[in-house]
Amino acid sequence: MRITVVAVGKLKERFWADACAEYLKRLGAYAKVGVVEVADVDPGRAGGVDAARAKEGDAILAALPAGAHVVLMAIEGRQRSSEALSRRIDDLALSGTSDIAFVIGGSDGVSRAVYDRADETLSFGPITLPHNLARVVLLEQVYRAFKISRGEPYHK
Structure with missing residues (x-):
C-alpha cells in the first residue's frame, strides 16, 4: 500500500519536522508513505x-497520485475512532485500493475542485488544529491504524 499526504505549506519549525520524520520512519515497516x-x-x-x-x-x-483514493481532512468531515480508521484502511486495501492520499489544506481551506475530487472527508473533530500539528496527528493516526490492524501493541 502507498499512502501520500499532500499538505499545503512547509514545516518551518524543527520539532514539527522531527515528529513527522519519526512517524514516517515507523510507517516504513507497513507501507510506502510520503509527504x-x-x-x-x-x-x-x-x-x-x-x-x-x-x-x-x-x-x-497536481500532487495527487493518479487513481488514488483521496481523503480530504476537513473539520466537517466524518469522525472516526482509531479502530474505525484502521478498519477503513483495511477495507480500502481489501477492495483493491493500493494508493490512498490524505489532503491537508491551507489555513483558508481548499478549493471546490479539491472537495469535488475527494472520495471522502475525515475530521479530527470540531476542534481547530494548526496545520503543522494536524500533519503530525494524521501520521500518528495512520501509524496507529496499521498497528491496530496487525494486532500489535501501541494503541492503548
Whole structure:
C-alpha cells in the first residue's frame, strides 16, 4: 500500500519536522508513505482568498497520485475512532485500493475542485488544529491504524 499526504505549506519549525520524520520512519515497516508539500499562497498577492485557494487547489490536485483514493481532512468531515480508521484502511486495501492520499489544506481551506475530487472527508473533530500539528496527528493516526490492524501493541 502507498499512502501520500499532500499538505499545503512547509514545516518551518524543527520539532514539527522531527515528529513527522519519526512517524514516517515507523510507517516504513507497513507501507510506502510520503509527504508532498505544496506552496501556500498569500491571498494578498494572489488577488484574494478565493484566488489563493484556487492556486493551492491546483497544486494539490497536481500532487495527487493518479487513481488514488483521496481523503480530504476537513473539520466537517466524518469522525472516526482509531479502530474505525484502521478498519477503513483495511477495507480500502481489501477492495483493491493500493494508493490512498490524505489532503491537508491551507489555513483558508481548499478549493471546490479539491472537495469535488475527494472520495471522502475525515475530521479530527470540531476542534481547530494548526496545520503543522494536524500533519503530525494524521501520521500518528495512520501509524496507529496499521498497528491496530496487525494486532500489535501501541494503541492503548
